[in-house]
Amino acid sequence: MGALCSSNTDSPGAAVNREIEKAIEVERRQQQKVIKLLLLGAGETGKSTILKQFRLIYGSGFSNEERESFKTIIIVSIYQSIQTLLFAMDTLEIPFGFNPINHAPSTTLNHLHEELSTNLLYTTSNKSMKSSSSIKSSAQTSVWSSHLDKASVITDKSDRPPARKKDPYAEIASKIYRETIPLPNPVREAASRLKDMDLLSHGFLDQLEPETVDAIKTVWKDSGLQYCLRRANEFQLSDTCAFYLNDCDRFFCPGYVPTDADILNMRLMTIKVTETKLAIGKALYRIIDVGGQRLERKKWAYYFDDVLAILFVVALSSYDQVLLEAHDVNRMMESLNLFASICNHPLFKKTSMILFLNKIDIFTEKLKTSMVFLDINKYKEKAIYPYFTKATDTKQTQVVLTTVTNILVQIGLQETGFM
Numbered sequence: 064m065g066a067l068c069s070s071n072t073d074s075p076g077a078a079v080n081r082e083i084e085k086a087i088e089v090e091r092r093q094q095q096k097v098i099k100l101l102l103l104g105a106g107e108t109g110k111s112t113i114l115k116q117f118r119l120i121y122g123s124g125f126s127n128e129e130r131e132s133f134k135t136i137i138i139v140s141i142y143q144s145i146q147t148l149l150f151a152m153d154t155l156e157i158p159f160g161f162n163p164i165n166h167a168p169s170t171t172l173n174h175l176h177e178e179l180s181t182n183l184l185y186t187t188s189n190k191s192m193k194s195s196s197s198i199k200s201s202a203q204t205s206v207w208s209s210h211l212d213k214a215s216v217i218t219d220k221s222d223r224p225p226a227r228k229k230d231p232y233a234e235i236a237s238k239i240y241r242e243t244i245p246l247p248n249p250v251r252e253a254a255s256r257l258k259d260m261d262l263l264s265h266g267f268l269d270q271l272e273p274e275t276v277d278a279i280k281t282v283w284k285d286s287g288l289q290y291c292l293r294r295a296n297e298f299q300l301s302d303t304c305a306f307y308l309n310d311c312d313r314f315f316c317p318g319y320v321p322t323d324a325d326i327l328n329m330r331l332m333t334i335k336v337t338e339t340k341l342a343i344g345k346a347l348y349r350i351i352d353v354g355g356q357r358l359e360r361k362k363w364a365y366y367f368d369d370v371l372a373i374l375f376v377v378a379l380s381s382y383d384q385v386l387l388e389a390h391d392v393n394r395m396m397e398s399l400n401l402f403a404s405i406c407n408h409p410l411f412k413k414t415s416m417i418l419f420l421n422k423i424d425i426f427t428e429k430l431k432t433s434m435v436f437l438d439i440n441k442y443k444e445k446a447i448y449p450y451f452t453k454a455t456d457t458k459q460t461q462v463v464l465t466t467v468t469n470i471l472v473q474i475g476l477q478e479t480g481f482m
């Protein structure tokens with residue numbers, strides 16, 4: 064009624080103006096470009112995290128309700144991570160209190176090698192946990208699915224992780240684990256409290272008892288558990304669990320609200336495709352985030368129309384990990400095969416691809432402790448001394464060559480029996 068009255072009182076000029084404004088707005092909207100972006104990649108490579116960054120940088124970030132809902136996810140993941148680590152200690156036979164430093168060989172050559180800050184002391188094995196089980200994709204529903212599954216079949220047969228040497232301290236740890244009678248101590252008591260706890264039956268997830276929080280902090284500090292964390296590529300553990308466990312108290316404080324960093328480090332597997340609309344510059348972006356695990360890929364085809372570009376995400380750090388859904392498939396090989404299937408698919412003949420080589424921070428860290436080249440060596444007697452080099456940098460190369468020539472002299476002396 065009000066609208067009717069108001070239009071009745073409008074002058075003819077005002078009505079015309081309104082019509083013109085309406086037409087301009089319609090034209091503006093039509094002219095505004097809609098850019099459809101597809102976030103693709105294997106599971107846990109960081110697609111949803113990149114989407115979160117889009118929202119933080121170009122959108123309005125996260126609402127209070129969202130932050131509140133993330134709180135429970137964070138608490139559950141802290142608890143699940145510590146439980147995973149505790150069970151992995153049993154599977155990998157790592158005793159509490161085990162510290163590889165106490166068992167490190169200290170030959171002259173090793174000592175020389177260790178002098179260089181870029182040395183690599185440890186190698187890790189890619190062996191799956193004993194409890195591993197593969198989830199294989201089932202019936203095919205579309206041409207696209209069968210295309211992808213063909214890639215998966217190839218993956219299954221040829222992309223097994225290379226036969227890898229065990230972590231050099233694994234046997235020692237295992238021997239101690241088997242031969243030592245465990246005496247009750249605070250770490251063991253805390254561990255059994257955490258292992259026995261059924262979080263799902265726990266009513267108030269964000270209000271864990273202080274004793275449980277203390278137990279988490281106690282086991283997290285244990286050197287054996289930290290050594291187990293270093294061998295995380297032998298089982299399935301969230302990449303960012305240390306982010307939360309290093310700062311445990313904060314998450315259990317009354318009134319805790321997840322920060323942007325807490326949200327970015329959160330791991331929540333995508334099982335529902337989401338579409339996010341964001342205005343960036345003059346264009347309107349529609350960003351589609353899909354789940355990357357094999358079973359989730361069956362949903363991808365529905366979103367393939369009118370794509371301007373594909374943002375393909377790879378986790379560089381995944382080179383020594385196996386898939387969560389298939390424990391005999393190397394994650395990096397899966398990413399390569401998946402990239403090939405998307406890149407060379409006739410539907411995407413002209414579609415540009417933007418490649419995000421993600422998790423560079425974990426990759427750089429990992430290179431210090433997990434190196435495939437070292438694992439290939441099958442001779443116990445042979446030592447390998449790896450160095451990160453930049454051959455165009457004389458200063459850096461001089462430092463490396465000084466150590467290398469020293470090592471070579473020592474090797475020569477050993478060979479000729481002078482040592």
Ligand SMILES: Nc1nc2c(ncn2[C@@H]2O[C@H](COP(=O)(O)OP(=O)(O)OP(=O)(O)O)[C@@H](O)[C@H]2O)c(=O)[nH]1
Nearest residue numbers: 106107108109110111112327328329330333355422
């Ligand atoms: N340290 C580090 N962690 C990262 C990086 N990118 C993502 N993560 C973490 O990796 C985990 C997995 O990231 P997601 O964004 O959930 O991975 P996704 O590709 O969406 O996984 P699916 O939904 O299963 O396909 C999360 O805990 C992220 O916080 C990175 O560059 N560095």
Ligand SMILES: [Mg+2]
Nearest residue numbers: 110111332333
């Ligand atoms: Mg996701």
